[in-house]
Amino acid sequence: MTKRYLALDIGGTTTKFAILSDEGEVLMQGERDTEAEKGGPHIVENVKRLIREQDLALDGICISTAGIVDEEKGEIIHAGPQIPNYKGTSWKKIIEEEFSIPCEVENDVNCAGLGEAHFGAAKGRRSVLLLTIGTGIGGCFLQNGEIHHGISHAAMEIGYMQIPGGEFQNLASTSALVRRVASRKKEATEDWNGKKILSALEEGDEICLEEIDCFCNILALGIANLCYAFNPEIFILGGGIMGRSDILLPRIKVHLKEHLIPLIFSHTELDCATMENKAGFLGAFIHFLKKQRERKKA
Missing domain, CATH: 3.30.420.40 (ATPase, nucleotide binding domain)
Known part of the structure; x- marks a missing residue:
């Protein structure tokens, strides 16, 4: 059975997202205003809402985001003033506890690099x-x-x-x-x-x-x-x-x-x-697959 992943690229202005197959095929994509000025907790609630809106079973949540990321913990460890109260946001813990879906998180520029290296x-x-x-x-x-x-x-x-x-x-x-x-x-x-x-x-x-x-x-x-x-x-x-x-x-x-x-x-x-606006969420998907393989081996 083909798996489905929700990949998100959370920027200071826009959050781009896509549903991807396990081969990285883009099945659907869109974007919404991040409303970064409203702070980290607001962004988290917007992402939760987006996950709930998907009318299909998801096999993973792949997040690319602004800020410095501890990719092992899936947590924001530093963020600029453009996104208030974002430092300390434990994306992996929040998503996995609420939705029981695996989640991996990486910095947005690193994800863009992965997207260009794998697809661009x-x-x-x-x-x-x-x-x-x-x-x-x-x-x-x-x-x-x-x-x-x-x-x-x-x-x-x-x-x-x-x-x-x-x-x-x-x-x-x-x-x-x-x-x-x-x-x-x-x-x-x-x-x-x-x-x-x-x-x-x-x-x-x-x-x-x-x-x-x-x-x-x-x-x-x-x-x-x-x-x-x-x-x-x-x-x-x-x-x-x-x-x-x-x-x-x-x-x-x-x-x-x-x-x-x-x-x-x-x-x-x-x-x-x-890859233009696809690089971030495609890179988040590549990062997700890699981290999940590593965790299963550990």
């Missing part, structure tokens, strides 16, 4: 480093399909990485780019976003052209540092702004060549994520 741009690669660029910057490193978690489950929290000028995420995120453009134009940040900046660049806007080049250079510097540390086979860039890879990828590559020694540059493939 990094399929078949031995060492993969994924960067997500948005409000902040997140990272994931996989070696032979295994996520590098670090001793405190906080490996690849690279948004906090220090580069000249400050934290990487405060200099090379999409929100940082928007702030710089708006400031130079003496306009409100709410009037700008990544898509508008790229459109203005195509129309010959000098400020947007200069700031995009600055953005690509800072990104390339961070990528170069990570390449020196991890020497991955492929480096994947994700996040909404990378939907315009035709504009951004060539510029990033030019600057990356400036920051890397030829040996490493020539052996590092740089590409963009291809």
Whole structure:
């Protein structure tokens, strides 16, 4: 009998979800507002409601979520201010006790990395480093399909990485780019976003052209540092702004060549994520299957 899994990708703005077969086929998918500002307990109740709404027996709940996750306990051990009262949320314990369904939990960027490695741009690669660029910057490193978690489950929290000028995420995120453009134009940040900046660049806007080049250079510097540390086979860039890879990828590559020694540059493939909004919940599904196998062997 075919098994059915509910996979969720809980982001700060939107929660994407899907019913998957045991082969990873997407049978149904949708999304809802996370309402993160209402806090962790509210998100938990929304997820419980979503589980109850499914008109079929479920064999597992697979959760991808913002925050630092103890993937063994299935618990949030650190969360930013975007989701109040989220730290300490014991997803695995809550779901399994209430629904008697196995549940596994992993960080959203790690899940995006698993999704791309199993189904997308990094399929078949031995060492993969994924960067997500948005409000902040997140990272994931996989070696032979295994996520590098670090001793405190906080490996690849690279948004906090220090580069000249400050934290990487405060200099090379999409929100940082928007702030710089708006400031130079003496306009409100709410009037700008990544898509508008790229459109203005195509129309010959000098400020947007200069700031995009600055953005690509800072990104390339961070990528170069990570390449020196991890020497991955492929480096994947994700996040909404990378939907315009035709504009951004060539510029990033030019600057990356400036920051890397030829040996490493020539052996590092740089590409963009291809799974878009499916990567998170597909990665959560892959993580679920892996953790369940490990628990049965223990």
